[in-house]
Structures are given as structure tokens and as C-alpha cells.
Amino acid sequence: MPLNANFDELAISLTKPNYLHLSKISVKTGGEWVNVSDLPIKEAFLSSTNQDRTNFGIDAWLDKRTAFFSTKFETNPRLKISFRTSIKIDGIKVENRRDGLWERAQNLAIEFSSKTDETRFSLDFSDTEIKDKARNHLLKNIRDVALGESLEVTNEQKKLFLGDFGEEFFCNPSAREINEYITYVVDKLSFKTEFNITLLLYLFRELSAFCYFSSEHNTLNFAILNLYIAAIDPRSKEASRAAFKVIQASSESDRNIAKTKLKKFGNIHFGYPLVIGPHMVSRSLRSWPKRLLLDTIERLVSSTAQTGLGETIVCYGTLLGLYRDGDFIEHDDDIDLLFIFKNKICQNKDHLLETHLKTLVRAIQEKGFRVKIAGVNEQNYYPFLQIFDKDHAVHVDLFLGYNDGQNVDLPMQNVKYEAVPKDAILPILRWTYQDRSLNVPNDIEAFLEYRYGKTWKTPDIFFRQNE
Incomplete structure (x- = not known):
């Protein structure tokens, strides 16, 4: 998010009820990206703390004793940080956890303000234009993976990533077309044993995040992608929860499709079937x-x-x-x-x-x-x-x-x-x-x-x- 002014206060909130849950906030000042926690902070306020546990609190996050902060589920959860001095800020980056919870940032609102000259800069991520920008950013990430521009991809892997879609496909695909690509990934790409599992994890996460910004996305494919994420990275408990939530509300036939694909994924990549367990994706007992x-x-x-x-x-x-x-x-x-x-x-x-x-x-x-x-x-x-x-x-x-x-x-x-x-x-x-x-x-x-x-x-x- 580009901006160019002096500010002494930052406020981040959600415009719809949820948890305010973030892992990293960076601002661009003096031409460099700096963690907010490294700036001179006068006061920090978080509207609540999840489970009242200190390791979810703002102080632990600012002191780098914990990887993220989280409020309770609230109507309007918010964070407010006051700086000791006015800081010239040229941009801001907000990051959620990489293992899931993307939906918690869908309705993010950011506001910078200055008490001295009443300057304000606000941005509401529930705005359609902002969502389109986020969608395009995720699409670029997916394209970079498929073309090997962000990670090292062999020519054979690149061919498999692209399938019959071609490089030009990623320039400006419609929601329907990107859903066709997600279906390709879920049905075919994920079962290619030639792939480095790290590459698949990166692609699954980007495609899953993309689903949140597409009103026409296939919910079953979204659930399956998150099952794959949880299978590759056991720490991704939130990916399991996101998948379980969708599958639980699905038809019996869709549940069976998800379970069948997960078993196949496990047999091919790990040598044993994977199941939707009581706690997370796991090896079948x-x-x-x-x-x-x-x-x-x-x-x-x-x-x-x-x-x-x-x-x-x-x-x-x-x-x-x-x-x-x-x-x-x-x-x-x-x-x-x-x-x-x-x-x-x-x-x-x-x-x-x-x-x-x-x-x-x-x-x-x-x-x-x-x-x-x-x-x-x-x-x-x-x-x-x-x-x-x-x-x-x-x-x-x-x-x-x-x-x-x-x-x-x-x-x-x-x-x-x-x-x-x-x-x-x-x-x-x-x-x-x-x-x-x-x-x-x-x-x-x-x-x-x-x-x-x-x-x-x-x-x-x-x-x-x-x-």
C-alpha cells in the first residue's frame, strides 16, 4: 500500500466480526522496510486477548516472544499503536500466518493518522477495488510458481505446472478459468511424484488464499487444497480446520470425493493413506x-x-x-x-x-x-x-x-x-x-x-x- 506522509499513530481493525490475528506488520520508512515492533512505540492497545493468554497478547508480540497476536472473536476487533515521534511512512505490509486463517484478513481496515496536522490515510480491504488488487497479487504469486520465477523449477516441472494452460493464461484469467486451473492442480498436478513437496506446498497455499478473493471459487477444491497443505505441513492446524469446516457442510458425495483424493495423495507422496482425523490430517490408524x-x-x-x-x-x-x-x-x-x-x-x-x-x-x-x-x-x-x-x-x-x-x-x-x-x-x-x-x-x-x-x-x- 503506497503512501507518503508523516504519521504518529497506526490503527488496524476488522470491519466484520472475527478475530484480529496477524503475524507481521512492516512499514516502509527511509527507503527500507522495518518491523513495527522495531520502531519507537509509545503505547500499544489491543481490544482483547484470545483466551486471555499472554502469549497471544500485543506485548509478547512486540517483544518478539511470540510469532503472532490474536484478539478474541469480536464485532470490531482493533489494534492501535502510537509512536513516540512522527515517522514518515511510504508503505505498509501486513502478513497473516502462512498456515491458514486468511479469511481473518479479508475485511481488514488500516488507518494512519497524525495528531499535529490531522493528516489521515485509510484503507478498507473489504472494498472491491482492494480485493481486486489482492486477487491480482495472489495471481502473480501463482504465476511466478508455475513459471519458476520465484522458486527454482525444472523445465519438466514447469511443463507439469502449466499443463495445457500456457504461459499467457496467467495474464488475466477469469474466475471460471482460474477455477479450472485449481481443478487441474487438485486432480492431476498434486499426484505427480516428480515434484518437490515444498513446491507443492507453496502452490497449494497461494491457490487456497486465492479462493478467498474469488466469489465463484469451488469450495470443495478449496477444502481439498487445505487438506493437502495440512498433509505436507503438520503444523498447519488452521488449514485442517478450514478444510473440516467446508467438508462438514458438504454433501455426502463431496465428502467422499475429498476423502478419496486425500487417501490417494497420502499413498503417492508418503506411502500410506491419509485421513481426516479427529485433530488434523493424519495417517489412518x-x-x-x-x-x-x-x-x-x-x-x-x-x-x-x-x-x-x-x-x-x-x-x-x-x-x-x-x-x-x-x-x-x-x-x-x-x-x-x-x-x-x-x-x-x-x-x-x-x-x-x-x-x-x-x-x-x-x-x-x-x-x-x-x-x-x-x-x-x-x-x-x-x-x-x-x-x-x-x-x-x-x-x-x-x-x-x-x-x-x-x-x-x-x-x-x-x-x-x-x-x-x-x-x-x-x-x-x-x-x-x-x-x-x-x-x-x-x-x-x-x-x-x-x-x-x-x-x-x-x-x-x-x-x-x-x-
Whole structure:
């Protein structure tokens, strides 16, 4: 955005309700681009802080202790920065996170002002003209990738990037034509194993961002592009969320198309199918050798039993899949176990967490596992263990249950602790699955109904998102 004047205040806001969420703000002053955080700042104000966490706050961002700041969801979220001295500013660049959330910048409004001479410069990105400029900028980025002008692309790769479209296609394509190119990328280009995966990631991100500036874009292709982004870069959680949001609202046939393409993408680029998991795009649990995963379960149950503190059972999604489907749930990505402390041990939970949890962790580590202590949620904190086996990349969530004599207190819906009648869980049942004898709740179906409701027999890949 070009401008040329002296200013001592910068305000950034959104003209429609959303989160104001940015990673970098740079201004051009004295012929050089400078981060706003490096300028002499008198005062900075952010209308709110996401989750009230300091690492999402403006002070942490200005001090470079965090990569981005974020407000809560607001009607008019805003940031205001006052400079100590008047600064001549010739341009501004605002950057969002590279892993998604582009929609949060769609209705961005920027204003520079000067208290001394009442000079103002404002720009509203919800304006049609500005959106056209953004669209053209993204189109240039896509063209630069396809023609190898921004990244190193071989002649063979360039030929594949262009397909039958030709170099002149990128000069001024219509919305319909660019959608045809996106379809080409989703259906053909993404499955060429000759490509460097970094090139694909760059192109997918630019095409996905472009979708936000095209009123006629294909929402299914947008979702698939974001699934590919999440597959290549596991840190792109927001890409997963963006894709899930679209697919969840799609028809059954479109969902199946997205799932099929994602599986194919995973098989070609990584050697195993990828699925829309409960947390993110992940390797299908069913693609792992079942023996490996069952061995892990047995070793963990054995290690925890040796402590004498309680018993471990198979629970939640793992139990649901093995019991209902006869296999691990295809779209699941971890193993769920529940350790239930004995009644007499639960009388003093503070002592339990300080002393007995350490004993439990030590026993598991002695079996060769790596253990991380985590919390089920911020509002209702109790620890659980994330356990990693050196033989495979599927982690185990070991939740903790507390037996008070009548009920078992354990994480249920939204992983908040609830009391489940003891008879549904204890005494534990030895249940035969294939050639294995597994610890399970005393009444499997009652337990599954407590956790998943009366519809537990119907598979739902969006169960976690719907909670």
C-alpha cells in the first residue's frame, strides 16, 4: 500500500466480526522496510486477548516472544499503536500466518493518522477495488510458481505446472478459468511424484488464499487444497480446520470425493493413506500393522498393573472401533486407554497426583516408552499421559479415572470430568479380540453410550468437531 506522509499513530481493525490475528506488520520508512515492533512505540492497545493468554497478547508480540497476536472473536476487533515521534511512512505490509486463517484478513481496515496536522490515510480491504488488487497479487504469486520465477523449477516441472494452460493464461484469467486451473492442480498436478513437496506446498497455499478473493471459487477444491497443505505441513492446524469446516457442510458425495483424493495423495507422496482425523490430517490408524498397536496396548497394561495402583482398560475411540467396527477407527489417529486408581488411593487426590502419578510414569518409562504429562483442558485440569512407542508413530493417550466407591470420575464429553456409575466400568472385563485378551469396561455398550450417546453405533468423522 503506497503512501507518503508523516504519521504518529497506526490503527488496524476488522470491519466484520472475527478475530484480529496477524503475524507481521512492516512499514516502509527511509527507503527500507522495518518491523513495527522495531520502531519507537509509545503505547500499544489491543481490544482483547484470545483466551486471555499472554502469549497471544500485543506485548509478547512486540517483544518478539511470540510469532503472532490474536484478539478474541469480536464485532470490531482493533489494534492501535502510537509512536513516540512522527515517522514518515511510504508503505505498509501486513502478513497473516502462512498456515491458514486468511479469511481473518479479508475485511481488514488500516488507518494512519497524525495528531499535529490531522493528516489521515485509510484503507478498507473489504472494498472491491482492494480485493481486486489482492486477487491480482495472489495471481502473480501463482504465476511466478508455475513459471519458476520465484522458486527454482525444472523445465519438466514447469511443463507439469502449466499443463495445457500456457504461459499467457496467467495474464488475466477469469474466475471460471482460474477455477479450472485449481481443478487441474487438485486432480492431476498434486499426484505427480516428480515434484518437490515444498513446491507443492507453496502452490497449494497461494491457490487456497486465492479462493478467498474469488466469489465463484469451488469450495470443495478449496477444502481439498487445505487438506493437502495440512498433509505436507503438520503444523498447519488452521488449514485442517478450514478444510473440516467446508467438508462438514458438504454433501455426502463431496465428502467422499475429498476423502478419496486425500487417501490417494497420502499413498503417492508418503506411502500410506491419509485421513481426516479427529485433530488434523493424519495417517489412518488402520494402515499400521495391527500387531504393533496391540503389542503396545498389552505392554502398557502390563507396566501399569505392576504398580499395584489400579487397572488399565481400553476406552473411548479405540474401544468403539474394536467393538463396533472390528478394527481401529479408520479416521482415528491415536490409542485411548484409561487407568483407574483404586478406591483407597483416591481419598487424597493431591497426594495421588504428587506421588502416585510419578510411580505410574516411572513404570511406563521402564518398559521403554517416552512419557509426557499433559492436561485434559484448561477449565477443569487433571493430568493425563501421552505415551510414545519407539516402534511406531502412533501415540497413546492414557487418561486417569478416580474410583470413589460408587462412581468412576473420568474425562467424558469435551474431556471434562464426569461421574459414571462404577458398575458400567468395574470390575473390568477380559474381552477377546482376535487372539488377544483385552481389559475393557464391565459393560461395554453402557460405557460407549455414556461417552458417545445413543447414536454410538453410527460412525461420525466429525464427532470431535461437533462436541
